[in-house]
Amino acid sequence: MSYYQKHVFFCINQRDDGAPCCGNHNAQEMRNYAKKRIKSLNFNGRGKIRVNNAGCMDRCGEGPVLVVYPDAVWYTYVDREDIDEIIDSHLVSGVPVERLKI
Amino acid sequence: MSYYQKHVFFCINQRDDGAPCCGNHNAQEMRNYAKKRIKSLNFNGRGKIRVNNAGCMDRCGEGPVLVVYPDAVWYTYVDREDIDEIIDSHLVSGVPVERLKI
Numbered sequence: 104m105s106y107y108q109k110h111v112f113f114c115i116n117q118r119d120d121g122a123p124c125c126g127n128h129n130a131q132e133m134r135n136y137a138k139k140r141i142k143s144l145n146f147n148g149r150g151k152i153r154v155n156n157a158g159c160m161d162r163c164g165e166g167p168v169l170v171v172y173p174d175a176v177w178y179t180y181v182d183r184e185d186i187d188e189i190i191d192s193h194l195v196s197g198v199p200v201e202r203l204k205i
Numbered sequence: 206m207s208y209y210q211k212h213v214f215f216c217i218n219q220r221d222d223g224a225p226c227c228g229n230h231n232a233q234e235m236r237n238y239a240k241k242r243i244k245s246l247n248f249n250g251r252g253k254i255r256v257n258n259a260g261c262m263d264r265c266g267e268g269p270v271l272v273v274y275p276d277a278v279w280y281t282y283v284d285r286e287d288i289d290e291i292i293d294s295h296l297v298s299g300v301p302v303e304r305l306k307i
Binding site: 106148155156157170 | 212214250255259260262274277279
């Protein structure tokens with residue numbers, strides 16, 4: 104059994120060379136928002152959900168990206184509404200959000 | 206099918222309050238070593254292996270820690286020999302390293 108039922112990694116990498124990167128799309132703010140919302144729902148912790156910062160996951164051109172493990176489902180997102188949908192549908196209810204998958 | 210066959214996350218978090226943290230155990234150096242070795246073996250990239258930096262994964266007292274997804278297998282490690290064993294046995298050959306599991 105997985106230590107975290109859902110372990111979410113947000114790429115928050117910021118590149119300085121002008122190339123595409125998740126850091127140019129409010130990735131850190133969106134990750135912090137997701138972490139805070141999971142905590143407010145009391146879904147954080149062992150056996151439940153963890154929302155992590157991560158470095159570059161090498162899908163820069165498709166970013167901003169996050170990945171949900173152990174499901175291995177990758178998403179892109181634009182705003183808090185997208186993050187809320189990923190949380191409510193996939194993380195809490197187990198139903199992946201097809202429209203945001205990459 | 207998973208975008209990466211094995212996606213490895215090293216916690217490289219450095220705490221400043223004296224509490225246990227992976228950053229106190231050469232985590233960044235060990236992650237860089239693992240990433241370089243995977244590349245030298247030509248196992249890096251889509252459909253193969255990715256070695257990532259990650260923030261705190263909240264298993265600080267058991268650290269330094271890394272996790273291999275989608276397998277959801279967690280390890281601690283001491284030195285390059287441990288990292289090599291995780292690479293050669295688990296990542297390349299698919300056989301988890303029982304002695305290093307947490």
